[in-house]
Amino acid sequence: MRIRSTSADLSVKGVAPGDPTTPGYPSKPGVPRTPTNGSTPSIPSLPISYAEALPLLRALNGHGPNASSFPERWHGGGLGYKNVSYNIGPSPPSVNIRLMNEQEYVTTPLWNVIGIINGSIPDEVVVVGNHRDAWIAGGAGDPNSGSAALNEIIRSFGEALSKGWKPQRTIVFASWDGEEYGLVGSTEWVEEFVPWLKNSAVAYLNVDVGARGSRFQTSSAPLLNELLYKVTKDIQSPNQTSPGASVYDNWSKHISTIGSGSDFTAFQDFAGIPSIDIGFGTSSSDPVYHYHSIYDSEYWMEKYGDPDFAYHVTIAKILALLTAQLVEQPIIPFNATSYATALIHYLDTIKDVPALTSTSSPLPSSAISEALKGLRRGLDRLHIAATALDERAAHLALLAASSKKTKTPAAIAKLYDQARDVNTKYKYLERAFLFPGGLDGRTWFKHVVFAPGLWTGYAGATWPGLVEAVERNDGESFRKWAGICEGAVYAAVGTLEA
Numbered sequence: 001m002r003i004r005s006t007s008a009d010l011s012v013k014g015v016a017p018g019d020p021t022t023p024g025y026p027s028k029p030g031v032p033r034t035p036t037n038g039s040t041p042s043i044p045s046l047p048i049s050y051a052e053a054l055p056l057l058r059a060l061n062g063h064g065p066n067a068s069s070f071p072e073r074w075h076g077g078g079l080g081y082k083n084v085s086y087n088i089g090p091s092p093p094s095v096n097i098r099l100m101n102e103q104e105y106v107t108t109p110l111w112n113v114i115g116i117i118n119g120s121i122p123d124e125v126v127v128v129g130n131h132r133d134a135w136i137a138g139g140a141g142d143p144n145s146g147s148a149a150l151n152e153i154i155r156s157f158g159e160a161l162s163k164g165w166k167p168q169r170t171i172v173f174a175s176w177d178g179e180e181y182g183l184v185g186s187t188e189w190v191e192e193f194v195p196w197l198k199n200s201a202v203a204y205l206n207v208d209v210g211a212r213g214s215r216f217q218t219s220s221a222p223l224l225n226e227l228l229y230k231v232t233k234d235i236q237s238p239n240q241t242s243p244g245a246s247v248y249d250n251w252s253k254h255i256s257t258i259g260s261g262s263d264f265t266a267f268q269d270f271a272g273i274p275s276i277d278i279g280f281g282t283s284s285s286d287p288v289y290h291y292h293s294i295y296d297s298e299y300w301m302e303k304y305g306d307p308d309f310a311y312h313v314t315i316a317k318i319l320a321l322l323t324a325q326l327v328e329q330p331i332i333p334f335n336a337t338s339y340a341t342a343l344i345h346y347l348d349t350i351k352d353v354p355a356l357t358s359t360s361s362p363l364p365s366s367a368i369s370e371a372l373k374g375l376r377r378g379l380d381r382l383h384i385a386a387t388a389l390d391e392r393a394a395h396l397a398l399l400a401a402s403s404k405k406t407k408t409p410a411a412i413a414k415l416y417d418q419a420r421d422v423n424t425k426y427k428y429l430e431r432a433f434l435f436p437g438g439l440d441g442r443t444w445f446k447h448v449v450f451a452p453g454l455w456t457g458y459a460g461a462t463w464p465g466l467v468e469a470v471e472r473n474d475g476e477s478f479r480k481w482a483g484i485c486e487g488a489v490y491a492a493v494g495t496l497e498a
Helices: 050-059 142-163 184-200 220-234 266-269 298-305 312-328 336-348 365-371 373-406 409-433 466-469 475-497
Strands: 113-117 121-131 169-178 200-210 214-222 273-283 450-451 460-461
Touching: 050 466, 113 142, 121 184, 121 336, 142 169, 142 200, 142 298, 142 312, 169 184, 169 214, 184 266, 200 266, 200 450, 200 466, 214 220, 220 273, 220 312, 220 336, 220 409, 266 450, 273 312, 312 373, 336 373, 365 373, 365 460, 365 475, 373 409, 373 475, 409 475, 460 466, 466 475
Parallel strands: 121 169, 121 200, 200 273
Antiparallel strands: 113 169, 214 273, 450 460
């Protein structure tokens, strides 16, 4: 077996995305480069078909622990009917595999394409992005369906510009390179411009696979949840089984937590910029989507995936309306109460986290509850402050809607100052949850609430410092992270109450 790859292929998204030789700073010509031992895996891996995997899996039958001995999310079972019992080995001495692993460590240019529409408020910026590189030749779903949506809203906003429109807030459109190789393009861009982004960015909107089926799915920072509900109610669903239904009507309303796996990672987890990722995925009744394969082709899309391109059009409408709402509303359409409510819910789930190891210092539930008392008090106070800010924002939005007809210039100026204050609080709220030291063992991730799971990669983990301490049965680490998280929550309270 021969594996060819670049160093960026091996970047572990759960440890540090981007160029593994420049963690935390941009990969520019002439910068110092660090060894990649800590950010690249020591066990080479290569996707193979299950037909190729069957002899390997069967050779392990009866050897070593069974997968059923481990947490449920590690279980196999899908190939049991093929006489696979899911033991983990070691294999018997009579079984040998010959493997050739050839690596090419090279530094090569990547090209992000950035377009900007300057707004009237220069320090309030919305970034909208999609990656254009595909895993293989083709990529009709991933990423070209998302690229089509991005290009369409750029065209439509350009049409509005030609007719004299100018947005209130600045819009940055980004076509990222190198996403499939460790989120390199977007990560390096964020690392380069993070001082400006931390002062200016309101939100990042991401579309990766825009259309591959009929099921609307999204992951989002809780600040954006209410906006997502509002926008999807205004757009008709292409699902013909429910004539006249909106996307919201046909959607499960499930919003996943932000993890990794696409270009929102650096914005949310490193820079503290509330992010959202949207797309139409597959349901059980949709044609099989051949993810990251040569069958993700134009033919597949036209024949099976989205023959009339109705889902392409719909995802473009959703992305365009999300962008328009964020750049045109006088009050940024965030909801801080949703955030505070979500944080309380996330904390309640920690008691259900299974330990993955046995140590001499077990972490009983009573110790967890005791360590979290201060954090819970902080979250209660955050909820109060968030509710007060949202109520103030709603009041100002009503005043702004009638200001041109009923307000004097002096009153309008006062209203602008009040709106500016509320918007600034919304803009900086997410940043309050950044911890400069980063997570234990993967310091690139700065957010104390959101990170990709250490063992799940793409899937999001909440309160990751606390969760990973529970998984390790590490009471000292748990108490440390309870204090760090409590400090972040009170920083967020200070942001809202200032």
